[in-house]
Ligand SMILES: NC(=O)C1=CN([C@@H]2O[C@H](COP(=O)(O)OP(=O)(O)OC[C@H]3O[C@@H](n4cnc5c(N)ncnc54)[C@H](OP(=O)(O)O)[C@@H]3O)[C@@H](O)[C@H]2O)C=CC1
Ligand SMILES: CC(=O)C(=O)O
C-alpha cells in the first residue's frame with residue numbers, strides 16, 4: 001500500500017525506524033567478559049540466587065530486576081484517542097511508555113501487547129507472568145473491560161496494578177484542575193463539571209474529583225449517546241453512578257453554564273458555540289490524544305477568560321499522565337508497595353499541585369525554549385522535564401504507602417530525611 005505521509009508524519013516514522021527499529025532495548029547491568037564473570041552470571045553461580053529465592057521469595061527483589069521492572073500491558077482496545085487498533089499496532093505507544101518510565105524514573109519496562117478476546121484472557125495472561133515484575137501498568141484497555149481487568153488482577157496478585165488511563169490521568173487532571181480553579185477564583189465544591197468521555201479516563205477522573213470535594217450531582221458525564229441521565233436504560237454500572245436526573249440531553253446542553261469541561265473522548269467534538277455558552281472564567285481540559293476535543297486556537301479565538309489545557313507537549317498546560325505513572329511507580333517500588341491506593345494517588349495530586357507554585361528551573365525553560373514560566377493561566381502544572389518531579393512525587397507516594405500499610409519496606413535510605 002502506498003501512503004502519502006506529511007513531512008511531520010514522515011519524521012515520526014523515521015524517528016521510530018532509525019537507527020534501529022523501535023524505541024527500547026534491554027541493557028546488561030553486570031560485567032560478563034571473563035570466564036569468572038560467566039560462571040557468576042550463568043552456571044554455576046546463578047544457581048545460588050535460585051536456591052535463595054526458592055527458600056525466600058522476597059529475595060527476588062534482592063537478586064533479580066523484579067523490583068525495578070514494570071509490565072506495560074495492553075490489549076490495544078483504546079489506543080490514545082485512536083480507538084481499537086489491536087494489540088500489534090499499539091506497540092509504539094507501549095514502547096513509548098517504557099521510554100518515559102526509564103527516562104523520568106529509571107524504571108525498566110517490558111511492553112506486553114496481548115491479543116485477548118475477553119477481560120479474563122488479559123487477567124489470566126498477566127497473573128501468569130506477574131512473578132517477573134514489580135508492578136503492572138495497564139494501558140489503553142477500553143472501558144468497561146478495563147474496570148473488570150484491574151479489579152480481578154488486584155484480587156489475584158500482590159504487586160501494584162495501576163490502570164494508567166484511569167488513575168494516572170485522574171491524578172494529573174485533579175492537580176491541574178485544583179490549580180486552575182484557584183486562579184479562576186472557583187471552588188471544587190461548587191463547580192459544575194461536564195466530562196465528555198465516560199470510559200476509563202472519564203469515570204476514574206470524576207471519582208477522584210469527588211474524593212477531592214466535587215459534588216457528584218454537579219458532574220454531568222457525556223458519552224456518544226449524550227448526557228448520562230437516569231432515564232437511560234443502556235448504562236453500565238460505572239456510568240450509572242453518575243447518572244443525573246435532568247431534561248438536558250446533548251453535549252451542547254451539558255456545556256451551557258458549565259465551569260469546567262474535561263474532554264477524554266475523541267477529536268474535535270466541541271465547537272465555538274459550546275465554549276461560548278460556558279460560565280464566566282471556565283476551565284477547559286481537552287485531553288484526547290493526539291487531537292484534542294477542541295483546538296486551543298479556536299478556544300482562544302472564542303473567549304479570553306478561559307484556562308485551557310491539552311494532552312499534548314506543543315501547547316501550554318500539558319495535562320497528561322506522563323506526569324504521573326513514572327513517579328508514582330517509583331515511589332511504590334521504592335517501598336515494595338503491594339498496591340497503589342487512593343491515598344497514594346491523592347498524595348501525588350498534592351505533590352504535583354504544590355510543585356507548580358515553585359519557581360521553574362532553568363533546565364525546564366531551556367527544554368521549552370521559554371524565557372519565563374510562572375504559576376498562572378498558562379502554567380498550572382509542572383512540565384514533564386522538571387527534575388524536581390522525581391524528588392517530590394515518589395516520596396509523597398511512598399509516605400502514603402507506608403502510612404496506609406501497603407509498603408513492604410520502611411522509608412528508603414536514599415530519600416530525603418522527613
Ligand atoms: N491526556 C491524557 O493524559 C489522557 C488522555 N486520554 C484520552 O482520553 C480519551 C479516552 O480514553 P479512554 O478513557 O482510555 O478510552 P475509553 O474507550 O475507555 O473511553 C472512551 C470514552 O469516550 C467516549 N467517546 C468516544 N468518542 C466519542 C464521541 N465521538 N462522542 C462522545 N463520546 C465519545 C466513549 O463513549 P461511549 O461510552 O458511548 O462509547 C467512552 O465513554 C482518548 O482520546 C485518550 O487519548 C486518555 C488517557 C490519558
Ligand atoms: C496519554 C494516554 O495515556 C492516552 O492518551 O491514552
Ligand SMILES: [Mg+2]
Pocket residue numbers: 080139140164165
Ligand atoms: Mg493511555
